[in-house]
Amino acid sequence: MTLLSTTLNAVGLIFLTHAVYSTHEHTTTFPSAPLPLDITVELLFSTLVLSAGIVFASPSLKPIQWSRWAGKIEREGRQSEGTWTREGEEVLDEGDPYAFLGLDGGIGGKGEGRRGFWDVRGKRQEYAEWVKSGGKN
Protein backbone atom coordinates (compact mmCIF):
# COMPACT_ATOMS: atom_id res chain seq x y z
CA MET A 1 0.00 0.00 0.00
CA THR A 2 2.82 2.41 0.81
CA LEU A 3 4.46 1.76 -2.59
CA LEU A 4 1.20 2.47 -4.40
CA SER A 5 0.53 5.69 -2.48
CA THR A 6 4.11 6.93 -2.91
CA THR A 7 3.97 6.28 -6.66
CA LEU A 8 0.62 8.04 -6.99
CA ASN A 9 1.84 11.02 -4.96
CA ALA A 10 5.04 11.30 -7.00
CA VAL A 11 3.23 11.05 -10.35
CA GLY A 12 0.57 13.51 -9.21
CA LEU A 13 3.16 16.02 -8.04
CA ILE A 14 5.10 15.82 -11.30
CA PHE A 15 1.96 16.39 -13.37
CA LEU A 16 0.79 19.20 -11.09
CA THR A 17 4.12 20.99 -11.34
CA HIS A 18 4.12 20.54 -15.09
CA ALA A 19 0.57 21.87 -15.42
CA VAL A 20 1.31 24.91 -13.28
CA TYR A 21 4.48 25.63 -15.24
CA SER A 22 2.63 25.29 -18.56
CA THR A 23 -0.06 27.68 -17.37
CA HIS A 24 2.58 30.20 -16.41
CA GLU A 25 4.33 29.85 -19.78
CA HIS A 26 1.08 30.17 -21.67
CA THR A 27 -0.20 33.23 -19.85
CA THR A 28 3.11 35.07 -20.20
CA THR A 29 3.35 34.27 -23.93
CA PHE A 30 -0.29 34.91 -24.88
CA PRO A 31 -1.78 37.16 -22.16
CA SER A 32 -5.23 37.42 -23.74
CA ALA A 33 -5.74 33.91 -25.18
CA PRO A 34 -7.82 31.36 -23.17
CA LEU A 35 -6.05 28.41 -21.55
CA PRO A 36 -5.86 25.37 -23.90
CA LEU A 37 -7.84 22.28 -22.97
CA ASP A 38 -4.83 19.96 -22.48
CA ILE A 39 -3.46 22.10 -19.62
CA THR A 40 -6.83 22.11 -17.85
CA VAL A 41 -7.14 18.34 -18.24
CA GLU A 42 -3.61 17.81 -16.94
CA LEU A 43 -4.32 20.00 -13.92
CA LEU A 44 -7.52 18.12 -13.05
CA PHE A 45 -5.86 14.74 -13.63
CA SER A 46 -2.89 15.58 -11.41
CA THR A 47 -5.19 16.77 -8.60
CA LEU A 48 -7.17 13.53 -8.78
CA VAL A 49 -4.05 11.36 -8.72
CA LEU A 50 -2.60 13.32 -5.82
CA SER A 51 -5.84 13.09 -3.83
CA ALA A 52 -5.99 9.34 -4.38
CA GLY A 53 -2.37 9.03 -3.25
CA ILE A 54 -3.03 10.98 -0.07
CA VAL A 55 -6.09 8.88 0.75
CA PHE A 56 -4.14 5.63 0.21
CA ALA A 57 -1.29 6.91 2.39
CA SER A 58 -3.55 7.62 5.38
CA PRO A 59 -3.61 5.09 8.22
CA SER A 60 -6.52 2.67 8.43
CA LEU A 61 -9.66 4.01 10.04
CA LYS A 62 -10.61 3.29 13.63
CA PRO A 63 -13.99 1.74 14.43
CA ILE A 64 -16.43 4.50 15.36
CA GLN A 65 -18.59 2.36 17.61
CA TRP A 66 -17.33 2.33 21.17
CA SER A 67 -17.75 -1.40 21.75
CA ARG A 68 -16.07 -2.32 18.46
CA TRP A 69 -13.19 0.03 19.17
CA ALA A 70 -12.76 -1.28 22.71
CA GLY A 71 -13.05 -4.85 21.46
CA LYS A 72 -10.34 -4.22 18.91
CA ILE A 73 -7.98 -2.93 21.61
CA GLU A 74 -8.78 -5.94 23.77
CA ARG A 75 -8.33 -8.51 21.00
CA GLU A 76 -5.25 -7.19 19.32
CA GLY A 77 -3.30 -5.76 22.22
CA ARG A 78 -0.91 -2.93 21.53
CA GLN A 79 0.62 -3.02 18.08
CA SER A 80 3.69 -1.26 16.77
CA GLU A 81 3.18 1.95 14.86
CA GLY A 82 6.36 1.32 12.93
CA THR A 83 8.46 4.03 14.55
CA TRP A 84 11.08 3.97 17.27
CA THR A 85 12.22 6.61 19.72
CA ARG A 86 15.84 7.68 19.95
CA GLU A 87 16.31 5.35 22.93
CA GLY A 88 15.30 2.39 20.80
CA GLU A 89 11.81 1.95 22.24
CA GLU A 90 9.07 0.97 19.87
CA VAL A 91 6.14 3.39 19.64
CA LEU A 92 2.91 1.44 20.21
CA ASP A 93 -0.67 2.38 19.37
CA GLU A 94 -3.29 3.11 21.97
CA GLY A 95 -4.10 0.67 24.74
CA ASP A 96 -6.86 0.43 27.31
CA PRO A 97 -7.49 4.07 28.32
CA TYR A 98 -8.76 2.96 31.73
CA ALA A 99 -5.70 0.93 32.68
CA PHE A 100 -4.75 3.71 35.10
CA LEU A 101 -7.65 2.64 37.35
CA GLY A 102 -5.82 -0.64 37.92
CA LEU A 103 -9.04 -2.63 38.12
CA ASP A 104 -8.13 -5.40 35.68
CA GLY A 105 -6.29 -7.46 38.24
CA GLY A 106 -9.43 -7.89 40.32
CA ILE A 107 -9.42 -7.32 44.07
CA GLY A 108 -5.93 -6.72 45.44
CA GLY A 109 -4.62 -7.13 41.90
CA LYS A 110 -0.93 -6.88 41.11
CA GLY A 111 -1.32 -4.73 38.02
CA GLU A 112 0.55 -1.57 37.21
CA GLY A 113 -2.49 0.69 37.43
CA ARG A 114 -2.90 3.39 40.06
CA ARG A 115 0.65 4.67 39.74
CA GLY A 116 0.05 7.26 42.45
CA PHE A 117 -0.17 4.47 45.02
CA TRP A 118 2.63 2.34 43.54
CA ASP A 119 3.77 -0.12 46.22
CA VAL A 120 7.51 0.00 45.68
CA ARG A 121 8.42 -2.16 48.67
CA GLY A 122 5.91 -4.84 47.77
CA LYS A 123 7.20 -5.00 44.20
CA ARG A 124 10.81 -5.15 45.36
CA GLN A 125 10.00 -7.98 47.69
CA GLU A 126 8.16 -9.85 44.97
CA TYR A 127 11.20 -9.52 42.73
CA ALA A 128 13.63 -10.59 45.47
CA GLU A 129 11.55 -13.70 46.12
CA TRP A 130 11.47 -14.47 42.42
CA VAL A 131 15.26 -14.26 42.27
CA LYS A 132 15.61 -16.43 45.37
CA SER A 133 13.38 -19.11 43.87
CA GLY A 134 15.71 -19.31 40.87
CA GLY A 135 13.84 -17.10 38.44
CA LYS A 136 10.86 -19.37 37.92
CA ASN A 137 7.33 -18.09 37.82
Next chain:
Amino acid sequence: MASPNLLAPPSSITPATALALSQKAPPILSTHPTSTLPWPLSLLFTSESPETWTIHENLFYASLRTGDDKSARLILDRLSSRFSPANERILTLRGIYEEALAKTPAELEKVFANYENVLRDEPTNFSIRKRRIAVLKSLGRREEAVTALTVLLENSPTDAEAWAELGDLYAQGGCWAQAVFCLEEVLLITPNAWGAHAQIATLHYLTTPSTVSTLALALRHFARSVELNESYLRGWYGLKLVSKKLIPMLAEVGRGGNKRGNREDEDEDAPPPKLETVKKLEELATGKLAEIVRMYGAGKKGWTGFDEAEVIAARELLDRDGKIER
Protein backbone atom coordinates in the same frame (compact mmCIF):
# COMPACT_ATOMS: atom_id res chain seq x y z
CA MET B 1 3.22 -10.41 23.29
CA ALA B 2 5.80 -7.99 22.05
CA SER B 3 9.10 -7.38 23.78
CA PRO B 4 9.03 -5.36 27.02
CA ASN B 5 8.57 -1.69 26.23
CA LEU B 6 9.58 1.22 28.44
CA LEU B 7 7.45 3.72 26.59
CA ALA B 8 4.25 1.76 27.10
CA PRO B 9 4.84 -0.80 29.85
CA PRO B 10 2.31 -3.63 29.99
CA SER B 11 -0.58 -3.43 32.44
CA SER B 12 0.92 -6.10 34.65
CA ILE B 13 4.66 -6.63 34.99
CA THR B 14 6.02 -9.98 36.13
CA PRO B 15 9.47 -10.12 37.75
CA ALA B 16 10.89 -11.48 34.50
CA THR B 17 9.52 -8.53 32.54
CA ALA B 18 10.80 -6.14 35.18
CA LEU B 19 14.28 -7.62 34.79
CA ALA B 20 14.13 -7.25 31.01
CA LEU B 21 13.00 -3.64 31.41
CA SER B 22 15.71 -2.69 33.88
CA GLN B 23 18.39 -4.29 31.69
CA LYS B 24 17.76 -1.52 29.19
CA ALA B 25 19.29 0.93 31.66
CA PRO B 26 22.98 0.97 30.58
CA PRO B 27 22.47 2.06 26.93
CA ILE B 28 19.93 4.69 27.93
CA LEU B 29 22.08 6.03 30.75
CA SER B 30 25.23 6.13 28.61
CA THR B 31 23.90 8.97 26.45
CA HIS B 32 22.84 12.30 27.84
CA PRO B 33 19.50 13.55 26.50
CA THR B 34 19.91 17.23 27.36
CA SER B 35 22.21 19.50 25.40
CA THR B 36 25.22 21.13 27.09
CA LEU B 37 25.28 24.13 24.74
CA PRO B 38 24.31 27.63 26.01
CA TRP B 39 20.68 28.64 25.95
CA PRO B 40 19.51 29.54 22.43
CA LEU B 41 21.65 26.84 20.82
CA SER B 42 20.49 24.19 23.30
CA LEU B 43 16.94 24.63 22.01
CA LEU B 44 18.04 23.96 18.46
CA PHE B 45 20.39 21.07 19.01
CA THR B 46 18.64 19.09 21.72
CA SER B 47 17.74 15.48 21.13
CA GLU B 48 15.21 15.17 23.97
CA SER B 49 11.53 14.57 23.36
CA PRO B 50 8.57 14.09 25.70
CA GLU B 51 9.04 10.34 25.25
CA THR B 52 12.56 10.61 26.63
CA TRP B 53 11.23 11.50 30.06
CA THR B 54 8.45 8.93 30.01
CA ILE B 55 11.10 6.32 29.28
CA HIS B 56 13.30 7.66 32.09
CA GLU B 57 10.43 7.53 34.55
CA ASN B 58 9.46 3.98 33.61
CA LEU B 59 13.09 2.93 33.74
CA PHE B 60 13.30 4.44 37.22
CA TYR B 61 10.40 2.27 38.39
CA ALA B 62 11.87 -0.83 36.76
CA SER B 63 15.33 -0.31 38.27
CA LEU B 64 13.97 0.27 41.75
CA ARG B 65 11.95 -2.88 41.41
CA THR B 66 14.90 -5.02 40.45
CA GLY B 67 17.13 -3.50 43.13
CA ASP B 68 19.29 -1.56 40.66
CA ASP B 69 19.42 1.42 43.02
CA LYS B 70 22.46 2.96 41.37
CA SER B 71 20.68 3.40 38.04
CA ALA B 72 17.61 4.67 39.83
CA ARG B 73 19.72 7.30 41.59
CA LEU B 74 21.26 8.37 38.28
CA ILE B 75 17.88 8.73 36.63
CA LEU B 76 16.54 10.64 39.59
CA ASP B 77 19.47 13.08 39.44
CA ARG B 78 18.94 13.51 35.74
CA LEU B 79 15.25 14.18 36.17
CA SER B 80 15.77 16.65 39.00
CA SER B 81 18.41 18.59 37.12
CA ARG B 82 16.01 18.80 34.19
CA PHE B 83 12.79 19.63 36.04
CA SER B 84 14.13 21.19 39.30
CA PRO B 85 14.11 19.25 42.58
CA ALA B 86 11.07 21.19 43.84
CA ASN B 87 8.84 19.84 41.07
CA GLU B 88 5.86 17.95 42.44
CA ARG B 89 6.53 14.80 40.45
CA ILE B 90 10.24 14.84 41.19
CA LEU B 91 9.45 15.14 44.90
CA THR B 92 7.25 12.08 44.56
CA LEU B 93 9.90 10.10 42.71
CA ARG B 94 12.47 11.03 45.34
CA GLY B 95 10.01 9.84 47.97
CA ILE B 96 9.59 6.51 46.17
CA TYR B 97 13.38 6.16 46.01
CA GLU B 98 13.70 6.75 49.75
CA GLU B 99 10.87 4.35 50.48
CA ALA B 100 12.58 1.67 48.44
CA LEU B 101 15.87 2.12 50.25
CA ALA B 102 14.36 2.14 53.74
CA LYS B 103 15.44 -1.11 55.35
CA THR B 104 13.61 -1.02 58.67
CA PRO B 105 10.12 0.17 59.62
CA ALA B 106 11.82 2.98 61.59
CA GLU B 107 13.46 4.29 58.42
CA LEU B 108 10.16 4.08 56.63
CA GLU B 109 8.60 6.11 59.43
CA LYS B 110 11.24 8.74 58.76
CA VAL B 111 10.19 8.91 55.10
CA PHE B 112 6.64 9.19 56.30
CA ALA B 113 7.54 12.11 58.60
CA ASN B 114 9.26 13.74 55.67
CA TYR B 115 6.03 13.54 53.68
CA GLU B 116 4.18 15.17 56.56
CA ASN B 117 6.70 18.05 56.45
CA VAL B 118 6.19 18.54 52.73
CA LEU B 119 2.44 18.54 53.23
CA ARG B 120 2.64 21.10 56.02
CA ASP B 121 4.29 23.52 53.61
CA GLU B 122 2.10 22.61 50.68
CA PRO B 123 -1.13 20.82 51.57
CA THR B 124 -2.32 20.70 47.96
CA ASN B 125 0.41 18.33 46.82
CA PHE B 126 -1.78 15.38 45.97
CA SER B 127 0.92 13.06 44.70
CA ILE B 128 2.71 13.31 48.04
CA ARG B 129 -0.57 12.70 49.83
CA LYS B 130 -1.00 9.55 47.76
CA ARG B 131 2.56 8.45 48.60
CA ARG B 132 1.75 8.96 52.26
CA ILE B 133 -1.21 6.62 51.90
CA ALA B 134 0.94 4.11 50.04
CA VAL B 135 3.43 4.12 52.92
CA LEU B 136 0.64 3.57 55.42
CA LYS B 137 -0.49 0.60 53.36
CA SER B 138 3.07 -0.69 53.16
CA LEU B 139 3.39 -0.43 56.94
CA GLY B 140 0.27 -2.57 57.23
CA ARG B 141 -1.85 0.19 58.74
CA ARG B 142 -4.86 -0.28 56.50
CA GLU B 143 -7.40 1.47 58.72
CA GLU B 144 -5.29 4.62 58.73
CA ALA B 145 -4.81 4.39 55.00
CA VAL B 146 -8.58 4.24 54.55
CA THR B 147 -9.07 7.28 56.78
CA ALA B 148 -6.39 9.25 54.94
CA LEU B 149 -7.96 8.30 51.62
CA THR B 150 -11.42 9.44 52.70
CA VAL B 151 -9.92 12.80 53.71
CA LEU B 152 -8.17 13.07 50.36
CA LEU B 153 -11.38 12.24 48.53
CA GLU B 154 -13.33 14.81 50.51
CA ASN B 155 -10.94 17.41 49.14
CA SER B 156 -10.79 15.99 45.64
CA PRO B 157 -13.92 13.97 44.92
CA THR B 158 -13.27 13.60 41.20
CA ASP B 159 -10.08 11.57 41.59
CA ALA B 160 -11.06 8.26 39.98
CA GLU B 161 -7.72 6.66 40.84
CA ALA B 162 -8.17 7.38 44.54
CA TRP B 163 -11.75 6.09 44.50
CA ALA B 164 -10.55 2.89 42.85
CA GLU B 165 -7.82 2.51 45.46
CA LEU B 166 -10.27 3.06 48.31
CA GLY B 167 -12.64 0.54 46.76
CA ASP B 168 -9.83 -1.98 46.57
CA LEU B 169 -8.86 -1.38 50.21
CA TYR B 170 -12.45 -1.88 51.34
CA ALA B 171 -12.83 -5.00 49.21
CA GLN B 172 -9.66 -6.49 50.69
CA GLY B 173 -11.23 -5.98 54.10
CA GLY B 174 -14.47 -7.60 52.96
CA CYS B 175 -16.54 -4.40 53.24
CA TRP B 176 -18.51 -5.08 50.08
CA ALA B 177 -21.10 -2.33 50.44
CA GLN B 178 -18.48 0.38 50.89
CA ALA B 179 -16.39 -1.00 48.05
CA VAL B 180 -19.42 -0.97 45.76
CA PHE B 181 -20.06 2.65 46.73
CA CYS B 182 -16.48 3.62 45.82
CA LEU B 183 -16.66 1.86 42.47
CA GLU B 184 -19.97 3.59 41.75
CA GLU B 185 -18.12 6.87 42.27
CA VAL B 186 -15.50 5.70 39.78
CA LEU B 187 -18.32 5.04 37.33
CA LEU B 188 -19.66 8.55 37.83
CA ILE B 189 -16.31 9.93 36.71
CA THR B 190 -15.54 7.40 33.95
CA PRO B 191 -18.93 5.97 32.96
CA ASN B 192 -17.53 4.08 29.97
CA ALA B 193 -14.82 2.20 31.84
CA TRP B 194 -15.59 -1.44 31.11
CA GLY B 195 -13.08 -2.54 33.74
CA ALA B 196 -14.90 -0.57 36.44
CA HIS B 197 -18.20 -2.20 35.47
CA ALA B 198 -16.62 -5.64 35.66
CA GLN B 199 -15.07 -4.81 39.03
CA ILE B 200 -18.37 -3.61 40.49
CA ALA B 201 -20.03 -6.74 39.15
CA THR B 202 -17.33 -8.86 40.82
CA LEU B 203 -18.02 -7.08 44.10
CA HIS B 204 -21.76 -7.74 43.81
CA TYR B 205 -21.02 -11.35 42.95
CA LEU B 206 -18.83 -11.77 46.03
CA THR B 207 -21.26 -10.00 48.37
CA THR B 208 -22.43 -12.33 51.09
CA PRO B 209 -25.10 -13.55 51.47
CA SER B 210 -25.61 -13.76 47.73
CA THR B 211 -29.26 -13.28 46.90
CA VAL B 212 -31.15 -12.96 43.66
CA SER B 213 -30.88 -9.17 43.83
CA THR B 214 -27.09 -9.03 44.31
CA LEU B 215 -26.59 -11.56 41.55
CA ALA B 216 -28.95 -9.64 39.30
CA LEU B 217 -26.88 -6.50 39.90
CA ALA B 218 -23.72 -8.44 39.09
CA LEU B 219 -25.39 -9.71 35.93
CA ARG B 220 -26.37 -6.18 34.89
CA HIS B 221 -22.90 -4.77 35.38
CA PHE B 222 -21.20 -7.65 33.57
CA ALA B 223 -23.69 -7.19 30.76
CA ARG B 224 -22.85 -3.48 30.61
CA SER B 225 -19.13 -4.21 30.52
CA VAL B 226 -19.50 -6.45 27.47
CA GLU B 227 -21.82 -3.90 25.94
CA LEU B 228 -18.97 -1.40 26.17
CA ASN B 229 -16.33 -3.84 24.96
CA GLU B 230 -17.41 -6.65 22.68
CA SER B 231 -14.34 -8.82 23.31
CA TYR B 232 -13.97 -8.30 27.04
CA LEU B 233 -12.95 -11.72 28.28
CA ARG B 234 -13.45 -10.91 31.96
CA GLY B 235 -16.94 -9.56 31.24
CA TRP B 236 -18.06 -12.63 29.27
CA TYR B 237 -16.53 -14.95 31.88
CA GLY B 238 -18.37 -13.18 34.66
CA LEU B 239 -21.60 -13.11 32.70
CA LYS B 240 -21.48 -16.86 32.25
CA LEU B 241 -20.54 -17.51 35.86
CA VAL B 242 -23.30 -15.30 37.28
CA SER B 243 -26.01 -16.48 34.92
CA LYS B 244 -25.19 -20.11 35.68
CA LYS B 245 -25.62 -19.38 39.37
CA LEU B 246 -28.71 -17.29 38.81
CA ILE B 247 -30.70 -19.70 36.61
CA PRO B 248 -31.54 -22.26 39.36
CA MET B 249 -32.31 -19.46 41.82
CA LEU B 250 -34.67 -17.77 39.39
CA ALA B 251 -36.36 -21.07 38.61
CA GLU B 252 -36.91 -21.52 42.35
CA VAL B 253 -38.38 -18.03 42.72
CA GLY B 254 -40.59 -18.61 39.68
CA ARG B 255 -42.05 -21.76 41.25
CA GLY B 256 -42.61 -20.48 44.75
CA GLY B 257 -42.64 -16.74 44.21
CA ASN B 258 -46.35 -16.26 43.63
CA LYS B 259 -47.28 -17.77 46.96
CA ARG B 260 -45.13 -15.40 48.96
CA GLY B 261 -46.43 -11.89 49.44
CA ASN B 262 -43.33 -10.31 51.03
CA ARG B 263 -41.15 -9.84 47.98
CA GLU B 264 -40.38 -6.15 48.41
CA ASP B 265 -37.26 -6.91 50.48
CA GLU B 266 -35.66 -8.72 47.57
CA ASP B 267 -36.10 -6.30 44.73
CA GLU B 268 -35.18 -2.86 45.94
CA ASP B 269 -35.07 -0.84 42.75
CA ALA B 270 -35.44 -3.15 39.78
CA PRO B 271 -37.28 -6.44 39.29
CA PRO B 272 -35.07 -9.52 38.84
CA PRO B 273 -34.37 -10.42 35.22
CA LYS B 274 -36.56 -12.95 33.43
CA LEU B 275 -35.43 -16.54 33.37
CA GLU B 276 -35.44 -16.69 29.56
CA THR B 277 -33.30 -13.56 29.34
CA VAL B 278 -30.69 -14.99 31.67
CA LYS B 279 -30.65 -18.25 29.72
CA LYS B 280 -30.12 -16.35 26.49
CA LEU B 281 -27.31 -14.31 28.07
CA GLU B 282 -25.65 -17.51 29.23
CA GLU B 283 -25.78 -18.96 25.73
CA LEU B 284 -24.38 -15.74 24.30
CA ALA B 285 -21.53 -15.71 26.81
CA THR B 286 -20.71 -19.36 26.11
CA GLY B 287 -20.57 -18.65 22.40
CA LYS B 288 -18.33 -15.63 22.82
CA LEU B 289 -15.98 -17.38 25.24
CA ALA B 290 -15.70 -20.34 22.91
CA GLU B 291 -14.88 -17.99 20.04
CA ILE B 292 -12.17 -16.22 22.01
CA VAL B 293 -10.63 -19.48 23.24
CA ARG B 294 -10.66 -20.96 19.74
CA MET B 295 -9.23 -17.91 18.00
CA TYR B 296 -6.56 -17.34 20.63
CA GLY B 297 -5.63 -21.02 20.59
CA ALA B 298 -5.25 -20.95 16.82
CA GLY B 299 -3.06 -17.87 17.10
CA LYS B 300 -5.22 -15.97 14.61
CA LYS B 301 -3.95 -12.56 13.65
CA GLY B 302 -5.75 -9.84 15.56
CA TRP B 303 -6.65 -12.17 18.44
CA THR B 304 -3.34 -12.33 20.25
CA GLY B 305 -3.87 -9.49 22.73
CA PHE B 306 -5.47 -11.59 25.46
CA ASP B 307 -3.83 -12.62 28.68
CA GLU B 308 -2.91 -16.28 28.44
CA ALA B 309 -3.91 -17.11 32.02
CA GLU B 310 -7.33 -15.58 31.45
CA VAL B 311 -7.90 -17.62 28.29
CA ILE B 312 -6.90 -20.81 30.14
CA ALA B 313 -9.38 -19.98 32.90
CA ALA B 314 -12.10 -19.42 30.31
CA ARG B 315 -11.31 -22.76 28.68
CA GLU B 316 -11.56 -24.49 32.05
CA LEU B 317 -14.92 -22.87 32.71
CA LEU B 318 -16.20 -24.08 29.35
CA ASP B 319 -14.83 -27.60 29.93
CA ARG B 320 -16.47 -27.82 33.33
CA ASP B 321 -19.74 -26.73 31.79
CA GLY B 322 -19.43 -29.22 28.96
CA LYS B 323 -19.04 -32.17 31.33
CA ILE B 324 -22.25 -31.34 33.15
CA GLU B 325 -24.27 -31.02 29.98
CA ARG B 326 -22.96 -34.01 28.07
